[in-house]
Amino acid sequence: MLALNNKVNYLKKSLAAELLKLFFDDELHEKINMIPIERVPKFSQPIDCCIFKDRAMIRNKIMALLGINIEEEEDETKDLSFFLEKALNRKSVDCPVLTVIDIACHSCEKEEYYVTDLCQGCSARPCESNCPIGAIKVINGRAVIDQTKCVKCGRCKDMCPYNAIVYKPVPCESNCPVDAISRDPDTGKAKIDYDKCIYCGKCTKSCPFGAIMDRSQIIDVAKNLKNGKNVIALVAPSIVGQFPGTILQTLSALKKIGFSKVYEVAYGADLTAKNEAEELIEKVGSGNQSMLCNSCCPAWVETAKKHVPELLKFVSNTPTPMAFTARMAKKDEPSSITVFIGPCISKKFEAIHNSDVDYVLTFEELGAFFMANGIEISELPENEFDSPFSTTAGRKFPISGGVTEAVEYYVNEINNDNSLKVRALKVDGLNKKNISMLKRIVKNENNFNFLEVMACENGCVGGPGVISNPKLTREKIKTYSTSKLKNEEMNY
């Protein structure tokens, strides 16, 4: 995957901030059609082949930021203000949560091992002798790989003394853990198969052209904030460390941009962990079931449904932290609009299927709101959450291993005779290798009774919508998790 900070997500964040600033200043209608031209004026140095393609790419990225499903739009004569109108008039958001920007897609050639000009046609020919299937021959002094035979083991690349063989990936395809992306046979453009897609968002973070984006809901949220609606923010525990200043100053910033209340999803995570612990005791402790898997990561649950159905019966039926927190917010204020703010794209999918959650923003998108409103977070006073206090267990949920730790904590609390020991297997990030491992564990005798799967490496702190380096977030969460604890009775 690409580095956390790169020119693709820089452009996305700055476009989002610009759109929101114009929107709050009542200038978006008038100026939206000009943004691509203002961003790429004539005689500027093009990034792609020419300024016109650069402008088209920006236009399409703005469409994705408006939440438009680009594949569905056939009429190219429509201008951006048409799509803005469409976005402002929609009552709710729909699937799919991702969209392919075909104009930006480079139509990468097939993934393969490729012999470069550095090949010297040497006498040792380690590439030829180490190929397990005999797919390499030296022809006219140069190694040639028979692509129809190649099994992509990479041994030739490793053995070449001249580093003449390289691996040429198709970044979106290579990073998709479930092979949900293919290239259209006619156009070569990327295509997502939603029967396979788990909405992990790894493709959005790996395409060097930024050709796959999640359909943003910034306009939907901005519209409701601007109209003075009662909008409640549900912030995921990984928000700690995503912004300058303290988490309690970030709460002030949220209120300043118009949210009426802020609920801490870490509190919902406590409820999830407690319920999951009870479920573990009931199902596994009783010997009825060999293990339990976490249910909080929607990309993992989709993986189980679509790719490892054998494991589905072990997935906990406990609602996610977002679901618990949203339910609480809607119970407190039935007419409110709830916005989950987190690191995650698959939560957008989960929210579409949960009527308690109206919209989802990523931290990157929230950052764009703060920039658009010119908010200096570190200068604001501290504020309090409007939900009950969370505990250390709930606060550490977004760090890989945190779910296990929390469930273990509650198992020990409920089951004080220590009759059930939690023995966990933790899968830190889904990739092709881990998924085949998950397929195998169904068949094996296992020595664990709890399976924690996090679709993102490092846990939610490594999600596709984060601003900060997971290392920084992890440290800040650890400090926050043990501060200001107030053990209230959990009576929701």
Place this chain on the structure above:
Amino acid sequence: MLEVKICTGTACYVMGGSDLFFIEEKLSDEERKKVKVEFVPCLGYCKSGKGKPPFVLVNGKVYEKVIDIDVLIEILRENME
């Protein structure tokens, strides 16, 4: 002594500045003695049109769009000599 000021204003932080927090642990012990790193509140540069965030000041010289910590390290090393 090299004076490094890293802007921690909202825009700088969101646009990639949060990654610069590990600057000191990326420097060797020797190098660390030659550098004084300060995380400062918003310098106001993005609003006054001095360029694009994140901003870093190295001995008073403004560097814009510093989104890669390794690039910043190289800038510091060049200035140390």
